[in-house]
Amino acid sequence: xxxxxxxxxxxxxxxxxxxxxxxxxxxxxxxxxxxxxxxxxxxxxxxxxxxxxxxxxxxxxxxxxxxxxxxxxxxxxxxxxxxxxxxxxxxxxxxxxxxxxxxxxxxxxxxxxxxxxxxxxxxxxxxxxxxxxxxxxxxxxxxxxxxxxxxxxxxxxxxxxxxxxxxxxxxxxxxxxxxxxxxxxxxxxxxxxxxxxxxxxxxxxxxxxxxxxxxxxxxxxxxxxxxxxxxxxxxxxxxxxxxxxxxxxxxxxxxxxxxxxxxxxxxxxxxxxxxxxxxxxxxxxxxxxxxxxxxxxxxxxxxxxxxxxxxxxxxxxxxxxxxxxxxxx
Amino acid sequence: xxxxxxxxxxxxxxxxxxxxxxxxxxxxxxxxxxxxxxxxxxxxxxxxxxxxxxxxxxxxxxxxxxxxxxxxxxxxxxxxxxxxxxxxxxxxxxxxxxxxxxxxxxxxxxxxxxxxxxxxxxxxxxxxxxxxxxxxxxxxxxxxxxxxxxxxxxxxxxxxxxxxxxxxxxxxxxxxxxxxxxxxxxxxxxxxxxxxxxxxxxxxxxxxxxxxxxxxxxxxxxxxxxxxxxxxxxxxxxxxxxxxx
Numbered sequence: 001x002x003x004x005x006x007x008x009x010x011x012x013x014x015x016x017x018x019x020x021x022x023x024x025x026x027x028x029x030x031x032x033x034x035x036x037x038x039x040x041x042x043x044x045x046x047x048x049x050x051x052x053x054x055x056x057x058x059x060x061x062x063x064x065x066x067x068x069x070x071x072x073x074x075x076x077x078x079x080x081x082x083x084x085x086x087x088x089x090x091x092x093x094x095x096x097x098x099x100x101x102x103x104x105x106x107x108x109x110x111x112x113x114x115x116x117x118x119x120x121x122x123x124x125x126x127x128x129x130x131x132x133x134x135x136x137x138x139x140x141x142x143x144x145x146x147x148x149x150x151x152x153x154x155x156x157x158x159x160x161x162x163x164x165x166x167x168x169x170x171x172x173x174x175x176x177x178x179x180x181x182x183x184x185x186x187x188x189x190x191x192x193x194x195x196x197x198x199x200x201x202x203x204x205x206x207x208x209x210x211x212x213x214x215x216x217x218x219x220x221x222x223x224x225x226x227x228x229x230x231x232x233x234x235x236x237x238x239x240x241x242x243x244x245x246x247x248x249x250x251x252x253x254x255x256x257x258x259x260x261x262x263x264x265x266x267x268x269x270x271x272x273x274x275x276x277x278x279x280x281x282x283x284x285x286x287x288x289x290x291x292x293x294x295x296x297x298x299x300x301x302x303x304x305x306x307x308x309x310x311x312x313x314x315x316x317x318x319x320x321x322x323x324x325x326x327x328x329x
Numbered sequence: 330x331x332x333x334x335x336x337x338x339x340x341x342x343x344x345x346x347x348x349x350x351x352x353x354x355x356x357x358x359x360x361x362x363x364x365x366x367x368x369x370x371x372x373x374x375x376x377x378x379x380x381x382x383x384x385x386x387x388x389x390x391x392x393x394x395x396x397x398x399x400x401x402x403x404x405x406x407x408x409x410x411x412x413x414x415x416x417x418x419x420x421x422x423x424x425x426x427x428x429x430x431x432x433x434x435x436x437x438x439x440x441x442x443x444x445x446x447x448x449x450x451x452x453x454x455x456x457x458x459x460x461x462x463x464x465x466x467x468x469x470x471x472x473x474x475x476x477x478x479x480x481x482x483x484x485x486x487x488x489x490x491x492x493x494x495x496x497x498x499x500x501x502x503x504x505x506x507x508x509x510x511x512x513x514x515x516x517x518x519x520x521x522x523x524x525x526x527x528x529x530x531x532x533x534x535x536x537x538x539x540x541x542x543x544x545x546x547x548x549x550x551x552x553x554x555x556x557x558x559x560x561x562x563x564x565x566x567x568x569x570x571x572x573x574x
Binding site for chain 2: 178181182184185187188189191192193194195196197198199200
């Protein structure tokens with residue numbers, strides 16, 4: 001009992017242990033899993049990247065962006081256009097950087113918009129890019145879409161896992177950094193933030209662009225599994241709505257909220273969609289409404305609630321951890 | 330020495346002159362009070378000084394440097410801190426995080442994390458909120474949220490502090506505590522420019538008072554002079570008479 005308590009108390013050890021277990025699981029997964037399951041896992045990881053990076057900007061600042069599909073699509077088109085000239089792993093960086101640069105540009109123009117106007121603009125951005133790409137494609141070539149050179153499933157899984165790990169770690173540090181604090185304060189009260197010396201425009205644009213970087217990179221790594229892409233596939237609004245729903249479902253107060261939300265719904269979206277799509281969307285809607293009504297902090301908000309309910313038992317288990325926390329304050 | 334000086338300061342909203350050709354100054358180390366009936370332009374004047382609104386015309390100088398055209402974050406970093414009439418705390422954060430924002434971003438130079446942590450503790454100690462440092466701000470009473478705003482503004486290391494109706498909505502005991510706090514801040518060497526409706530407070534702690542009415546400065550002087558001024562009495566009483574009829 002004591003050992004368990006100490007393990008739970010030492011969060012770092014717990015996290016490292018979880019990470020090692022997860023790595024071993026992902027590394028060995030292709031050895032025994034079905035091809036379909038490998039794709040499911042890859043897709044879950046993709047949604048984790050999208051949901052976590054969306055929550056980093058929109059969850060903190062309250063600027064609800066519907067642009068994930070735009071940046072994701074930019075990543076997809078980056079690999080579509082660059083696959084004959086650059087190696088896959090270089091394109092991941094390029095795709096991220098192109099998305100980053102595009103978000104900087106868009107952010108400078110649009111982050112002056114507040115509330116619903118910003119949201120509508122980001123929605124329009126996805127539609128605009130999609131139509132734009134379609135127009136250019138129809139002018140330049142005979143076909144609407146582009147074939148993407150496929151990659152081994154295991155390679156894509158490992159790459160997506162690596163990217164997800166990098167994303168989560170990077171965003172963990174951003175949330176704890178000055179930039180993270182500034183983004184959060186903008187969500188608290190933007191006017192007050194400006195009066196405390198924060199260059200709100202710069203912070204917002206930078207936060208928006210960093211989140212776009214990861215979304216673009218995720219687009220690059222997803223593209224080979226799609227084999228063929230066109231504007232409707234690359235800029236599907238599904239990539240905008242899903243990460244938001246996942247982040248809200250998981251809860252945005254903690255970093256692991258969107259991770260859990262994305263993992264759960266990423267799995268269900270991929271597995272149930274094939275056979276029970278209508279029921280899936282229906283169930284998804286009901287669950288989301290319930291979560292919003294009863295769990296304003298998302299599914300991870302359950303943890304402190306359960307702790308209160310189960311008080312004694314868990315308190316004993318976590319004694320070590322709380323002693324540590326008291327020592328820090 | 331004049332730390333803040335305004336000449337012909339004006340702000341028009343469409344055809345309405347919210348602040349009209351106001352000349353004013355704040356001496357280093359004093360507590361200057363700003364009073365006037367509702368809609369007189371007091372908060373607008375504060376917003377012009379802190380950069381929340383651009384001037385229509387005129388000039389504002391802080392320590393002999395023009396503030397015109399600067400953004401709020403730049404004005405804050407030059408040494409002008411402020412609180413808000415309707416509290417604008419970061420309600421999604423803890424008490425110490427609110428103050429940390431001021432400490433990290435209020436200086437033009439990068440503040441090391443250890444220094445910031447120390448400043449936060451000092452500021453919280455100063456306003457008497459040390460015990461609540463890890464409390465979510467939204468759980469505090471109005472009086473304590475106002476203390477958070479003061480601590481947050483102090484953490485930006487201001488030379489001039491603009492207090493916009495710090496005492497509004499507080500009970501008499503809390504008003505007394507707030508008056509004490511304002512005097513303590515002045516004793517630290519921070520100049521104070523405050524908007525206030527609570528006459529007891531303004532008469533008690535201000536060295537000098539300025540009166541705005543319909544955006545124009547109509548009187549200025551010591552609390553005794555203002556209390557005896559016929560123009561001022563007329564404005565306040567006149568309003569009351571009209572309201573009564």
